[in-house]
Amino acid sequence: MSTRTPLMAGNWKMNLNHLEAIAHVQKLAFALADKDYEAVEVAVLPPFTDLRSVQTLVDGDKLKIKYGAQDISAHDSGAYTGEISGSMLAKLKCTYVAIGHSERRQYHRETDEQVNAKAKAAFKHGLTPILCVGEELDVREAGDHVSHTLAQIEGGLKDLTAEQVETIVIAYEPVWAIGTGKVCGAGDAQEVCAAVRGKIAELYTQDVADKVRIQYGGSVKSGNVAEIMAQPDVDGALVGGASLDADEFVKIVRFRDQ
Ligand SMILES: O=C[C@H](O)COP(=O)(O)O
Numbered sequence: 001m002s003t004r005t006p007l008m009a010g011n012w013k014m015n016l017n018h019l020e021a022i023a024h025v026q027k028l029a030f031a032l033a034d035k036d037y038e039a040v041e042v043a044v045l046p047p048f049t050d051l052r053s054v055q056t057l058v059d060g061d062k063l064k065i066k067y068g069a070q071d072i073s074a075h076d077s078g079a080y081t082g083e084i085s086g087s088m089l090a091k092l093k094c095t096y097v098a099i100g101h102s103e104r105r106q107y108h109r110e111t112d113e114q115v116n117a118k119a120k121a122a123f124k125h126g127l128t129p130i131l132c133v134g135e136e137l138d139v140r141e142a143g144d145h146v147s148h149t150l151a152q153i154e155g156g157l158k159d160l161t162a163e164q165v166e167t168i169v170i171a172y173e174p175v176w177a178i179g180t181g182k183v184c185g186a187g188d189a190q191e192v193c194a195a196v197r198g199k200i201a202e203l204y205t206q207d208v209a210d211k212v213r214i215q216y217g218g219s220v221k222s223g224n225v226a227e228i229m230a231q232p233d234v235d236g237a238l239v240g241g242a243s244l245d246a247d248e249f250v251k252i253v254r255f256r257d258q
Pocket residue numbers: 011101173177178179180181217218219220238239240241242
């Protein structure tokens with residue numbers, strides 16, 4: 001029986017301005033009770049422009065919900081127009097930062113090398129990376145989904161220490177299941193999540209691998225979350241579209257009741 005605490009995280013992507021963010025987090029705070037936080041960690045990943053508002057709300061009302069960013073610069077400071085550094089995110093008391101999301105890889109051509117540099121920047125500033133990996137449809141159809149995902153793991157974790165890796169969160173998100181309504185079968189998600197854990201055991205130790213939380217992401221909803229969470233190597237969900245509906249996200253957090 002795993003002792004890993006599930007992490008249910010809402011990746012808002014480029015949705016909700018700072019006023020909408022306040023209203024949304026207030027709805028979540030109102031709906032979630034202490035008992036929800038006893039067995040599940042809950043986090044939101046709003047756009048950068050919302051983070052100060054979310055921080056003020058969480059700090060002011062001592063909320064148990066955690067928050068983080070959707071990206072981080074690999075650089076500490078300087079002439080990098082449009083980028084946001086790890087120290088800026090740490091100053092806003094972010095806990096998490098998503099790294100290597102498929103939309104960053106696809107639209108911004110982020111490579112495993114850049115993703116690895118961002119993971120190092122996150123650790124340097126005390127942030128926990130949520131390292132996103134997963135294959136496109138053609139890769140799955142060719143039967144190469146496991147090897148593709150494990151190569152991303154190897155590249156993303158390069159030169160990280162065992163102490164760092166045991167705290168990291170991995171999000172397995174098959175690209176073809178993101179925002180499409182096509183859910184990866186629970187067994188298929190388990191296959192890749194187990195392979196990811198096996199790879200971490202090979203690169204580090206079984207003990208390190210047993211501590212790493214591996215989320216599934218891709219069209220997670222209240223109707224499919226229970227089956228996905230029942231898989232032994234799935235330790236949470238990275239939820240996109242469904243996290244924008246507070247009632248639906250609360251149901252996902254309460255996956256044991258679904
Ligand atoms: O980061 C979240 C994923 O990209 C999943 O998005 P989705 O739940 O809208 O499919």
